[in-house]
Amino acid sequence: MAARLLRGKALTNLFAPSSSPFSKSSFSVQRLISTLVLGEHEGGSIKAQSLSAVVAAKLLGEDNSISMLLAGSGPSVQEAATHAASCHSSISQVIVADSDKFTYPVAEPWAKLVQLIQQKGGYSHIMATSGSFGKNILPRAAALLDVSPITDVIEISGPQLFVRPIYAGNALCTVRYTGSAPCMLTVRSTSFPVPLTSANSKSDAAPISQVDPSTFGEDMVCKSKYLNHTSQDSERPDLGNARIVVTGGRALKSAENFKMIEKLAEKLGAAVGATRAAVDAGFVPNELQVGQTGKIVAPELYMAFGVSGAIQHLAGMRDSKVIVAVNKDADAPIFQVADYGLVGDLFEVIPELLEKLPEKK
Numbered sequence: 001m002a003a004r005l006l007r008g009k010a011l012t013n014l015f016a017p018s019s020s021p022f023s024k025s026s027f028s029v030q031r032l033i034s035t036l037v038l039g040e041h042e043g044g045s046i047k048a049q050s051l052s053a054v055v056a057a058k059l060l061g062e063d064n065s066i067s068m069l070l071a072g073s074g075p076s077v078q079e080a081a082t083h084a085a086s087c088h089s090s091i092s093q094v095i096v097a098d099s100d101k102f103t104y105p106v107a108e109p110w111a112k113l114v115q116l117i118q119q120k121g122g123y124s125h126i127m128a129t130s131g132s133f134g135k136n137i138l139p140r141a142a143a144l145l146d147v148s149p150i151t152d153v154i155e156i157s158g159p160q161l162f163v164r165p166i167y168a169g170n171a172l173c174t175v176r177y178t179g180s181a182p183c184m185l186t187v188r189s190t191s192f193p194v195p196l197t198s199a200n201s202k203s204d205a206a207p208i209s210q211v212d213p214s215t216f217g218e219d220m221v222c223k224s225k226y227l228n229h230t231s232q233d234s235e236r237p238d239l240g241n242a243r244i245v246v247t248g249g250r251a252l253k254s255a256e257n258f259k260m261i262e263k264l265a266e267k268l269g270a271a272v273g274a275t276r277a278a279v280d281a282g283f284v285p286n287e288l289q290v291g292q293t294g295k296i297v298a299p300e301l302y303m304a305f306g307v308s309g310a311i312q313h314l315a316g317m318r319d320s321k322v323i324v325a326v327n328k329d330a331d332a333p334i335f336q337v338a339d340y341g342l343v344g345d346l347f348e349v350i351p352e353l354l355e356k357l358p359e360k361k
């Protein structure tokens, strides 16, 4: 275990000026630990990953007051706010920025919003999950607030003490934050699973505060422009949250052959993953990439076909509960992390599996 200390100024200025940008006077933060969680939403619901950040925030301290910040425009953000207010018992307040400036999740206005909310709320911590949403916004907001963020946290050992992987997950680094407030973190959602009992279990809804739109200055208009959003329409589970992931590597040789992996995933009700080599070869889109520069997953079952097990790939899946690997090279590094390994040709093994597995009902 390597240890690194981030040096900086003493933790000061926990509490911020009193003038409030919120239309409800209920918004005031006067606790030692108070956390602002950046919430991601879609179709009027909070994404499961954002609730992992709430789980992580709770580990900062039992009496941590957790506020979730949502931004968007119109009914969908308001619906998401209603969902956030009642979906997790640890959320004590929901703050909503409803403006056409936030119709799309563009990082620059979001970062300025976080700065604005922090200046008025004086949170001790600001958190997001390590997905593309959090990784896009949090460093920009940290630059505006002049603090150094700590990314990819996998363990909270105290309000200022965190563990994060380094060298593609081959070593763990314990970091003590000694900079000024706020302490800004991105956390890996796979390391902070949301217990089923805490989600959707709240009887009394948390208060919802609307940010006064007149506080959004013209400087929220930024140089980046939202153009469009493309994603695969698929009935398969989301790669980041799936219980089972079936991954194919370069050995599949073509996009046509990769369809075997997709068929197997369909039969198992699994998400499809791919190595960077398979993505770079154009077999599948890069949103399916698992690994250091792709998605981090930790499903109950991870099946890897024709995957060598490079450290950059292992960095994204080594926390899976059960790992099954099929590779024709008995010395492939993937077998070092696999619970079950089969030395064989995937072009024989997958058709046999497809034949023997029952159809998904």
Ligand SMILES: Cc1cc2nc3c(=O)[nH]c(=O)nc-3n(C[C@H](O)[C@H](O)[C@H](O)COP(=O)(O)OP(=O)(O)OC[C@H]3O[C@@H](n4cnc5c(N)ncnc54)[C@H](O)[C@@H]3O)c2cc1C
Pocket (backbone or CB within 6 Å): 248, 249, 250, 251, 274, 275, 276, 277, 278, 289, 290, 291, 292, 293, 294, 295, 305, 306, 307, 308, 309, 310, 311, 312, 313, 316, 326, 327, 328, 329, 332, 344, 345, 346, 347
């Ligand atoms: C900065 C950086 C970041 C990276 N990030 C990522 C990342 O996020 N994710 C990622 O995956 N990689 C990443 N990589 C790339 C990584 O180093 C590997 O190159 C990549 O993971 C290899 O993919 P692969 O296992 O599909 O291919 P290969 O390494 O070529 O392995 C193919 C495997 O298939 C086996 N095989 C061949 N034919 C068959 C068959 N018929 N049946 C069964 N087995 C067969 C072979 O024995 C071999 O083990 C990154 C690299 C760098 C430098």
